Amino acid sequence: MIENKLKYQGDYTPELKELHIGMGYWNDGEWEIIKNLQDFKNVVENKNYEEKIKITYLYDRDLYNQGWIEFESEELRPGISAWNFKDYILYKYKDDFWIHKWGKFKGQDDVIFRGKIKNLNEFIKLMEMLGIK
Amino acid sequence: MTENKYYTPEISEFHIGFRYEAKNNETFEWEKVIQISGFAGSEHYDRDLINLANDQFRVKCLDKQDIEELGWEYVGESNYYKGDIRYRIKNKGNTWLWLNVARQGDYQILISSFDTGFSLEGDSFLFDGDIKNYNELKKLMLMLEIEKI
Numbered sequence: 001m002i003e004n005k006l007k008y009q010g011d012y013t014p015e016l017k018e019l020h021i022g023m024g025y026w027n028d029g030e031w032e033i034i035k036n037l038q039d040f041k042n043v044v045e046n047k048n049y050e051e052k053i054k055i056t057y058l059y060d061r062d063l064y065n066q067g068w069i070e071f072e073s074e075e076l077r078p079g080i081s082a083w084n085f086k087d088y089i090l091y092k093y094k095d096d097f098w099i100h101k102w103g104k105f106k107g108q109d110d111v112i113f114r115g116k117i118k119n120l121n122e123f124i125k126l127m128e129m130l131g132i133k
Numbered sequence: 134m135t136e137n138k139y140y141t142p143e144i145s146e147f148h149i150g151f152r153y154e155a156k157n158n159e160t161f162e163w164e165k166v167i168q169i170s171g172f173a174g175s176e177h178y179d180r181d182l183i184n185l186a187n188d189q190f191r192v193k194c195l196d197k198q199d200i201e202e203l204g205w206e207y208v209g210e211s212n213y214y215k216g217d218i219r220y221r222i223k224n225k226g227n228t229w230l231w232l233n234v235a236r237q238g239d240y241q242i243l244i245s246s247f248d249t250g251f252s253l254e255g256d257s258f259l260f261d262g263d264i265k266n267y268n269e270l271k272k273l274m275l276m277l278e279i280e281k282i
Contacts, residue, residue: 017149037144037182112261115277122276129269130262
């Protein structure tokens with residue numbers, strides 16, 4: 001059994017600059033999405049913003065919900081978790097993420113992203129930029 | 134990559150710090166805006182929504198000026214990928230990173246830690262995807278921990 005480094009790591013109050021329509025967040029323990037301008041306004045003007053509005057750090061449930069499947073391999077070093085979606089493989093080690101696209105160069109996989117992903121909203125945007133979804 | 138090419142942003146792109154342009158209703162000139170609060174920089178949500186629907190907002194597609202403003206130094210045409218335009222930046226740790234703009238398409242960007250953008254070790258890429266505008270590159274640089282020294 002590999003050590004999964006993508007377990008729940010808690011949440012934080014997002015900075016206002018992180019807010020945009022389409023993003024998900026926790027409001028007093030309920031998962032909500034900013035669907036329109038009224039929602040956006042309600043969040044920004046929430047009197048208990050610091051206390052109630054939260055975003056979870058990216059964790060395994062987020063990946064599952066986006067269609068990624070965790071897999072195990074004897075080739076993986078301890079502490080690395082690996083996930084598959086279509087032709088893409090995501091590795092997580094400590095705070096670092098790698099995303100490979102299989103077959104990019106002559107049958108070999110290759111890295112298309114190497115960096116930090118803070119939360120689900122960043123992950124969804126990144127998948128769009130990488131052409132994954 | 135074309136200079137001074139614009140598109141109408143999706144409503145989901147607006148966030149505090151977002152850089153875009155808004156048409157002045159009196160002069161009809163485009164004015165540069167950085168969103169500082171609410172939606173589209175004001176608290177007039179309904180008015181801003183109408184403006185968005187009427188193409189009164191636009192965003193400049195990522196271009197040379199944007200890339201240089203974010204600290205990248207223009208190098209020129211790539212010898213390895215003919216026609217690609219290269220930029221470089223000295224990152225923390227005193228390492229050079231390279232940004233290649235593909236000759237085809239508007240957005241395809243390759244960021245790597247290797248001069249040619251490709252190494253046999255296969256681990257030199259930091260990013261290989263599309264970046265639509267200044268805002269996205271700025272955000273991505275944070276995610277890639279790119280910081281000019």
